Amino acid sequence: MDVAEAVAAAVESHPAVRRVALVGSRAEGRAHALSDWDFAVETDDFESVESALPTLVAPLEPIATQWDPYSDQECYMLMLRGPVKVDLLFPDRPREWSGAWSVTPETLEAVDRHFWDWILWLEQKRAGGRDEVVAKSLRDMHRLLLEPMGATAEPRSTDEALDLYLVARSEREREFGVRVSRALEHEVLPALPLGREGR
DSSP, X not given: OOHHHHHHHHHHTSTTEEEEEEETHHHHTOOOTTXXXXXXXXXXXXXXXXXXXXXXXXXXXXXXXXXXXXXXXXXEEEEETTTEEEEEEEEEEXXXXXXXXXXXXXXXXXXXXXXXXXXXXXXXXXXXXXXXXXXXXXXXXXXXXIHHHTOOSOOSSHHHHHHHHHHHHHHHHHHHTOOOOOHHHHHHGGGSHHHHHOO
């Protein structure tokens, strides 16, 4: 699948979408194998597009979809098989960051989706030598997701964040008597250093 063409065709099928443009490292020719695909979406009717997005992107067969709670602009995140991370950005829709996750039996699946998207993004930045970005984001991840999950230690690397999360998730699953799907984990984990080495 040509990601750029497929994503643009899917989203531009909505009558309120004026343009879908590839931006970021993929557009600028500085991407590496794990780089995500960022698209700027221009629309005259955000609310209409917002409600239609799950249907619009369904032909792409995403493993997970979610709105980014910690973005400075509205951002609809997709995870495709590969794994391929796609962000649909709405530059004309600034937003404030949400608060830390509230971890309950009802939200654990959504927390899990967000973690695997976030850890893949962190690995992209680490692989690209963005050490300062990784360090800040690890602090954010601890405050907003890992600590609410019960992980008291602050991770110093993506490897540590992964280990902390997996332990915390197992504890919350036992506590809540639920089990979240492993489909997204099975797609993302092999792209991470610990996943490639075996665990």
